[in-house]
Amino acid sequence: MKLNAFSTAIYKPWLPKKILLVMKLTTLFMVIAFMQCSASAFSQKINLDVTNVPLKQVLKEINKQNGYLFFYDTKDVRNKNITIKVKDASVDEALNACLKNLPLTYKIVNNTVFLQEKDNAVTSVVPxxxxxxxxxxxxxxxxxxxxxxxxxxxxxxxxxxxxxxxxxxxxxxxxxxxxxxxxxxxxxxxxxxxxxxxLSESGKLSEVVVTALGIKKAEKQLGYSISQVGGEEVSLTREPTFINALEGKVAGLVVQSPPNGPGGSSRVILRGNSSFSGSNQPLYVVDGVPINSSTRENSDDGGKVYGGSDPGDGLSSINPDDIESISVLKGASAAALYGGGAQAGVILITTKKGKKGQGLGISFNSNTVLEKMVPYDDLQTEYGRGYLGRPYTAADYSDPIFYGQLADNSGDAPGWSWGGKLDGRPFIDIDGKTKPYVSQSAAKNFDRFFKTGVTTTNSLAFTKGTENGSYRVSLSQTQDNLPTPGEKYERYNAVIRATQDYGSRLHTDFKIDLSRTLRKNAPLLRGDGRGSFGLAYPRIASSTDITLLDDKTPDGKYLSTYNANPYVQIEQVTNNQTQNRILSSGNITYDITSHLHANLVAGYDYINTPALFVVRPNNVINTNGVYRTTTIEQQKSDVRAMLSYDHKFSDLTVNAFAGAELQNSQQYSLDLYAEGLADPNLLNFSNASNVHPPTESHTPRYKTNSVFADVQFGYKEYLFLELTGRNDWYSALASTRPNFKPNLFYPSANLSFVFTDALKLDQSVLSFGKIRASIGQTGSNPTPQLTDLTFTLKPPVNGITNAEITGATVPPPSLKPETTTETELGTELKFFQNRISVDFAYYYKKSDNFLLQSTISNATTYNSLYFNAGSMYNRGVELAISGSPVKSQNFTWNVGFNAARNKNMVTALDPTIGANGISHYYNIKSKVGYPLGSIFGTTFLKNAQGQDVYVPVNSRYGTSDASQPNDAVIKDVNNNESYLGSPNPNWAGGITNTFNYKNFSFSFLIDGQFGGQIYEAGARWTNYFGNSQASLVGRDGNYIPNGVINTGTASAPVYVKNTLPFSPYIQYNDGGNADKSADEAHVFSRTFVKFRQISLGYSLPQSLLNGSHIRSVTLSLIARNLFYIKKNLPTFDPEASDSIAQGYGYDSGALPTSRTFGFNLNVTF
Missing domain, CATH: 2.60.40.1120 (Carboxypeptidase-like, regulatory domain)
Known part of the structure; x- marks a missing residue:
């Protein structure tokens, strides 16, 4: 493993002094813990200097120094005090000194010391x-x-x-x-x-789950829905971004992962969208500490980086092998203790640690995964390159004007498939060579351009535990050479975690996670004709060999100036990103009494992301060249103190806690941009002719101070009532003006009733039954710097301080944080001794006070205003069923099914916004009465009887053809904006099957989404270039569509039956001018059913490992994203998108999807 990546990262000057101090303190605590829990491994000598202390205390001290365990009868050591002074003594020397004046003797067996009275012959102790x-x-x-x-x-x-x-x-x-x-x-x-x-499973629901603030509770106590996923399920198929592994496994959780490469962001939605702005991502909490999980919402970047790229989110740097479990808190009642920031739900991630009482353990995991791009399978292969617009004739091939189209390498010519039928006759290609006029097909071009990607991950973990502590150290390395030439991804992780009990009351848990992620030539996401791979392929003519686009003149210029040339991106564009991260946490608990406990949790998350973007001067996408560097630095800290109490009073149990929390976050960014590179091989700003002024952004420290409390009452272990409350004070809402209230209170209540216990029902069929109800409120952290004017200090003038107003947003007259209130009802049932489990939930949540930005008159000297302006609701149902249809000694079959339906609706917008609603991204808007982020656009014109209206055109094949006027028709368009659909699925779910036979295991997952639409701009381009199946209809001139033509006027239409043939060339291309179709032609159903993953594993029999230091060996074959069983979207991937925010319903050319195959080897010692 290349561990030098860690040392390089650690000592870079980007680490501020505060962070170095945090690292030093964290390391110091860990070293102390290691010394405690690993004394047996590092110190075999004993030092004691005590006077008249109990023997039991001395034995504990020996245990701390060398790790030996003591076995004795309590009465034998009771009331026995000793005085001893030894230095660098062996175990035997120390024990002999301890017991020399006592009627005791000892015997050591392995790491255990047996004490016994001398009256009993020590030989009688036969350990x-x-x-x-x-x-x-x-x-x-x-x-x-x-x-x-x-x-x-x-x-x-x-x-x-x-x-x-x-x-x-x-x-x-x-x-x-x-x-x-x-x-x-x-x-x-x-x-x-x-x-x-x-062991047999308990007949009652006694599983312990992790809830808000890291509190562990029995599942039967919960009055709200919560789902848990084990770490082994997360890492099963080796998904680099582990959150994607939750697809289809949790009811109500929709994971949408655009094909943006490893380390990219994912869109995770719990129970529908909760806000008008932002990505609607849940709050992520790792080992009790909220982390930074910000994302770039859309792939656009103002044109500077040709569509931009995805720098990833807060989860992409975490090693999946370090995850112990994931808890999903879906509802507001479950998440209310997190207050602001938990509006979209909470996902709790618990990482692995060592186990007390367990000796030295080593775990090695290695896997290799092959990745293949999935070619577009339904592009047309009947017609080839050209732009005549009609089938070629023999005369055309002898005409140098028409025939020259086939060899044209300028502009869009290599992409257009409006030529003749691919009949194999010889033609001159764009490289000047004579070749047969045949299809190259997308599959062939995929194989020519994309290679087989290879991802290797190696993880090594060491654990050790003693009676009072444990530690775990893990190192991992991921290297991914992707299918796209020149694209690479690397991730390095080093994690250290130590726990220690100091006596019986003080308990500590410290962790630090160092990671370094490198992305070389990350894909450009938004296809604007300047190198996006996803958009290039639909634009390449079926007769064009893609490798010809890489041909160059002797001076290095591309022979083809086609602007969708993917070779330009891999050869002339550099898009590198590095992320350095420190994620640390500490947890200290002190047991004041057996019922009263104090707890302190602190965490720090630091992310430094430098990036380099270069476009070398070339003759295709940029003649001058671009050089750009960006640096983003993010810091987030969290400190929480809590006092908890638990007690059982006869039939009543009380569990309560209260505390306070302080959160800080800030961000700094620096953007340097230049154009005009004189020397394409000299990449720095001194080589640029036009250097733009630096863009520097320094977000002031944003604070949230909070207090919270929780109390739960339990009656006879079958009735539970929990009440919680949290009050947040936001620095972002602090203002000198009276209309601003800087705080908000978030309450919740939930009730759980285990009726099978309360009514003492026969449990032979219904093993367990519970009904639950909850209500709660969460919110969204407000954006800082909105309530008052902000100023930037300038150099003094004549000794007088000078300042200017910062920003162009006028402070609003009043402002409230966004809030979401949710009600949930549900039930949990288990049948036949837990062989079948059913969980059902209904929820309704309403979100209010959406914060929106509105444009205002420049006469005010400002350009925008923030104000509270909207509300919406989500309501839905969730169902999860799991069971074991077959359960025998050698064979088991477990199945899990989940499904969820959500309906979203915008219920109110400020009247000043108007009927056009809010525009998010291209055709994606939000309007009252429609789902958030819906698709709007034009439709094809129909008459009152619902017949398609066609309009005559002057030339069936464009201006190059001498056809008579009005010899063809195209579909007419209604230019009024209409609702075309919502990108959100109506239903989503999955089914998992797991089979175990002796040492073999086999599992697979099928998931799907039903309903929802996507605006696929890529389909527009396949039509425009004549590469789609739709473009074939009417090419032979014989297709007469069933519709009508308006021979009257728009205000007084007269419809007659259409008798003219349809012209696909004019409809989709219009002689290279534009696609004349309505928007609805490019809106498709997003419904799909996918064979998501499969794995086959084999564990070596224990009999083969006896006598060795190896505890287990497991080899697994794995595959992911195998194929779509069903999809309605032609050509493209229904899961693709330009955005992970409200623009998710629009795709203009994402990377093609890929499938992976590989193996995983796990060995433990």
């Missing part, structure tokens, strides 16, 4: 080493299971494979084996040296 494995009823291991020696505190934890090893005094010992969600079992040692302990 036994018991090994074993803890499994469930299906034989699957239960990692982390607890194994304790009954009557003592001695215990160990099962490793990742359920294996354990424990020393017991004799064959009469009894072990107590337990695991969360399973019924504990007592097992007699007897004359066994190896035990296989099988």
């Amino acid at each position: 036994l080493n018991i090994k074993g494995k803890v499994v469930d009823e299906k034989g699957a291991p239960l990692p982390g299971a607890s194994i304790k020696l009954k009557g003592t505190t001695l215990g160990v934890t099962a490793d990742a494979n359920g294996a354990f090893s424990i020393n017991v005094p004799d064959d009469k010992s009894i072990l107590i084996v337990s695991f969360v969600g399973f019924t504990p079992k007592e097992v007699a040692v007897a004359n066994n040296t190896f035990l296989t302990v099988s």
Whole structure:
């Protein structure tokens, strides 16, 4: 592994002094923890200097210094004080000194010390080493299971494979084996040296889940919906951006991942859009600390970077192998304790750590994945290059004017397929060579341009645990050579996490995650005719060999000046991005009493993202060249203090906590842009002739101060009521004016009733039944610098301070934070001893006070105004069903199904906005009475009877043809704006099947979205260039469409039956002028069903590994994004988009989709 990437990142000058201080303090705490939990590995000598202290305390100190465990009868050490002073003593020397005046003796077996009274012969102590494995009823291991020696505190934890090893005094010992969600079992040692302990799932819903603020609760206590996904499901198919692995696995969660390459952003929506602005992404919390997860909402960038690229989000730098579990808090009641920022829900990510009582463990994971681009499969291959607009005749081929079209390499000529039929006759190609006039097809051109991408990931993790602490160190490296030539992606991660108990009351947990991500030549997303790969392919004529576009003259100029040339991007454009990140957290808990606990959590997230964009001078997309550098620096800190109380009063239990939180965030960016590079090989600003003034943005520190409280009452473990409240004070709303209220209160309440327990129902069929209800409120963090004028200090003039107003936005007269109030009803049912589980939820959430920006008159010296101007609602249902149809000793079949429906509607907008609504991106708008981000545009004209209206054209084949006037027709267009659909699906869900047979495992996932539309601008271009199947209709001149022609006027129409043939050339191209079709021709259904992923794994039998240091070996074959079982969108990918925000319904040429195949090897020691 190339660990030098870490050292390079750590010592770069971009690290501010504050960050270095945080790193030093975090490292210091970790070193202290390592010294505590790893003493047995690093220090075998003992130092003691105590006077008249209890023997039990001295034994604990020896344990801390060398890790040995002690087994004794409590009465043997009670009331025994000793005085001892030893230095650099061995274990035996220290124990002999401790016990020399006491009636005790000892014996050491492995790492356990057995104490016994001298009256009993020490030889009677015959310690036994018991090994074993803890499994469930299906034989699957239960990692982390607890194994304790009954009557003592001695215990160990099962490793990742359920294996354990424990020393017991004799064959009469009894072990107590337990695991969360399973019924504990007592097992007699007897004359066994190896035990296989099988635990049965508990008949009650006792699983523990992670809820808001990292609080763990039994699932039956929750009055709201929550979903959990294990880390193994996240990393199963080796998706570089792990959040994409949740597609189709959580009801109500829609993950839309445009094909923007590894490290790119994903669109994650919980229960529909919640806001008019922003990306509507949920709040991400890692190990209890909110992280920075900002994204670039649209792929446009003002034209500076030719459509821009996606720098990724806050999740793309996290290593999937470090994730333990993910909890999805969907509703407002579940997320209300996070207040502002949790408007779109919360996703809690828990990372792995070492386990107490577990010895040294090593886990190595290596995988290699091959990636192949999926070619467009339905472009036409009947007609070839040319722009005559009609089938060629023999006379045309002898005509140098027409025949020359085939060799034309200027402008758009290599893309147009308005030539003759591909009949194989010889023609002169754009390279001047004579070739047969045949189809090259998109599949052939894909193979010529794209290569097979290869991604390799290697992860190595070390864990160690003692009785009082643990640590985990992981290193990982991902290298991805993508199918696009010259595009690479690398990610390096180093994570250190340490936990330690200092005595029985103080507990600490510290973590630091260093990551460095590099993207070389990241794809340009928005196709504007200047190099976007996705748009280039629909624009390449079916008879054009794509490699010819790379031909050059002796002086290096491209022979073809076709502006959709993908070779220009890979050869003349450099688009590199680097992200350096430090993500750290600390958690300190002090148990004041057995019922009262104090907790302090702190986190710091620092991201530094330098980027370089270059367009070298060339004769296709930019004759002068561009040189641009950007640097973005983001910082976010969070400190939370909390006091919690829990107690059981007879039938009533009380769990409560209260606390305060302080959040800080700020961002700095610097953009340097220049044009006119004199030397294409000299890339710096001194080589540029036109250097623009630097654009510098420094967002002031944005603070949120909060207090919160939570209390839950439980009655007889079947009725639970929880009340929460949080009050946020926003620095963004602080103002000297009276109309601004800087704080907002976010309440919630939820109720859970386990009726099967309350009514004492027979559980032979219905094992568990619960109904729940909740209501809660969350909000959105307001944008800073809106409430008052801001000023920038200038150099003093004549000793007088000078300042100027910053920005062009006038402060609003009043402002409120956005709020979302949600009500949820649901039920959870389990049947046949938990063999079948059903979870159903209904929700209604209303969002108010949307913050919008409106343009105002320049006469005010400002250009915009922010104000609260809208509201909308989401309502829907969610259903999740899981079960085990087959469950035997050697074979199990588990199936999971989820489905969700959401309806979104804009209910109000400020009257000043007008009937045209809010424009988000091209044809994407929001209007009252329609879903947020709907598609609007023109439609084809129809008469009152619903017949298509056609309009005659003067020339069937354009101006180059001498046909008679009015010899063809095209569809007429109604230029009034109409609603064309919503990009949001009506239904979304997935089904997962998992089969286990002995050491084999097999699983697959099929997911889909039903309903919703997309404006596919790529379809417009395939029509325009004559490469679509639609462009074939009418080329032979024999297609007479069934419709009418208006022989009257627009105000007094007279319709007669159409008798003229349809002209696809004029309809879609009009002689190179424009596509004359209505917008509705390019709006398609987004419905799809996809075979998302599949995996086949095999674990080596334990019998083959006995006697070695290897605990387990598992090899898996994996594949992802295999194929669409069904899709309605022709040619293009229904999951593609220019945007992950409100513009998601528009795609103008994203990268083609890809599928991956590979293998994964996991070895544990």
